[in-house]
Amino acid sequence: MRTSSFDPELPEELIQEDFAEFLRRCHQCGQCSSVCPSLRNGGIRPREVMERAITGTFELETDRSIWLCTMCNGCSERCEMGVNPAGVINALRRLSAQRGGAPDHLLSEVKLFKETGLAFPRTRLTSKLRGELDLEELEVDADTQDELDLIVKRTSMGRLPVER
Amino acid sequence: MRDELHLFRGCLIPTRLPFLEKSSRRVLEALRVEVEDLPGATCCVEPIGMRSMAPDTWLAVTARMLSIAESAERDIVTLCNGCYLSLKEAHHLLQDRGREEVNRTLGEMGRHYGGGSEVFHLLDLVRQRREELMSSLVREMEIDLAIHPGCHLSRPSSVVDAEGPFRPGNLAEVAGWTGAGIAHRQDWPSCCGGGLSGVDDELSHSIFKETVWDFLEAGAEAILTPCPFCFVQFDSKQRELPVLYLSELLALSMGLDGEEIGLQHHRVKPGL
Numbered sequence: 001m002r003t004s005s006f007d008p009e010l011p012e013e014l015i016q017e018d019f020a021e022f023l024r025r026c027h028q029c030g031q032c033s034s035v036c037p038s039l040r041n042g043g044i045r046p047r048e049v050m051e052r053a054i055t056g057t058f059e060l061e062t063d064r065s066i067w068l069c070t071m072c073n074g075c076s077e078r079c080e081m082g083v084n085p086a087g088v089i090n091a092l093r094r095l096s097a098q099r100g101g102a103p104d105h106l107l108s109e110v111k112l113f114k115e116t117g118l119a120f121p122r123t124r125l126t127s128k129l130r131g132e133l134d135l136e137e138l139e140v141d142a143d144t145q146d147e148l149d150l151i152v153k154r155t156s157m158g159r160l161p162v163e164r
Numbered sequence: 165m166r167d168e169l170h171l172f173r174g175c176l177i178p179t180r181l182p183f184l185e186k187s188s189r190r191v192l193e194a195l196r197v198e199v200e201d202l203p204g205a206t207c208c209v210e211p212i213g214m215r216s217m218a219p220d221t222w223l224a225v226t227a228r229m230l231s232i233a234e235s236a237e238r239d240i241v242t243l244c245n246g247c248y249l250s251l252k253e254a255h256h257l258l259q260d261r262g263r264e265e266v267n268r269t270l271g272e273m274g275r276h277y278g279g280g281s282e283v284f285h286l287l288d289l290v291r292q293r294r295e296e297l298m299s300s301l302v303r304e305m306e307i308d309l310a311i312h313p314g315c316h317l318s319r320p321s322s323v324v325d326a327e328g329p330f331r332p333g334n335l336a337e338v339a340g341w342t343g344a345g346i347a348h349r350q351d352w353p354s355c356c357g358g359g360l361s362g363v364d365d366e367l368s369h370s371i372f373k374e375t376v377w378d379f380l381e382a383g384a385e386a387i388l389t390p391c392p393f394c395f396v397q398f399d400s401k402q403r404e405l406p407v408l409y410l411s412e413l414l415a416l417s418m419g420l421d422g423e424e425i426g427l428q429h430h431r432v433k434p435g436l
Contacts, residue, residue, distance in 0.1 A: 037355040041370040068367060070359035071212040073319035074352070077329045086320075090216040097217040105362035106213045117206040119214065120179040130178075133186045133426055138178045144204040147228065147273045154269045157221035 010056045025081040026050050032075035032085045043068035046075045046085045053088050066092045067103050100161040107162050117148050166239045170202040174247040176392045183426025188243050188411040194300050194418050195293050208250035212359040226254035227266040233281040240283045245391035249316035251283040256323045287390045302419040304343035310384035311336045311349045314391035318353055342417035348382035356397040376402050399431050406434040
């Protein structure tokens, strides 16, 4: 494992992203960090993530902090340069997920989504409550599931390493 | 907003919080909204965790649902901040790019995204029908509320057409129509920590506590939110304050019985 790194492909890869038009305008002012609820509580440090992403020194294999973002979008809203740190974090997550780095919790969610079309499980309690409230049973029909299967197959979710 | 709408319920409400679906349906009925469940609905590929792992999947899944509404010549109303941002951001992005690729996939199932349907949140809908709503409210809600809009109702403001990211007032305005008092409003919509639940519970809880602390300090008697994710956080991770979802406050103010809309299923009982 590298202890210091320079990965010239990373900033190049990020600059290809749709959102990255303004990426190199980041002048490390730290306004992203000033509004970050995760940073205040010991999680991600958006300004540092930006610095490492732009300089190609973000270690995708070892830095887990990108998964500690709540996606509140405060950083991107606050950034006066239009740099979109939340978009950068999303892109780093995608690259990390492709290398098998996503947290188990999110991988189970993907698995459930692929199998049922929903991100939360239908349980016995679901049916009981819906019955009591006089609501119809919740269903994802077979045709819908087929269409979902096709989309997953044609897009990157189908290639995500979901089992470890 | 068209008069004919598709209701997109998402996943969390119909599976875990069906009582929020119940009160929402009752409010839509009372407002005489011509609404039909979105046929062929799936999860929106929620924009907090799942979307970041496979953004092209998110775009195709959301474009598929938008195309279904489009062929029925209906707009979409969502009950969840996550679904709202997910569909709205896809619609926003597809105005500039990605359309051809998405339509190649959709074409294989006989569908086509052309951008003909708009996406609204329940909060948008009730604000647009202010007159009908006001005339259906019969009960003065004597309760001081902490107003919690949730992140994705106003950020990114370039996508969700919010009234602006600083001190949003729409939810507080609707609360005021019911006669409720406003004990606390956020200048910068704060985070409930829900996005990290299951990923890092300790961090999630510590973000959550910051938000709730402000409400308690301000003397709120209950929390009002239009987001089911925030709802779950508030209802399951603290005991001091009950939480009301937007449609619950409105249904109560319309004179509906708390038990009929399932208030007894809250963990922290609202006592209303």
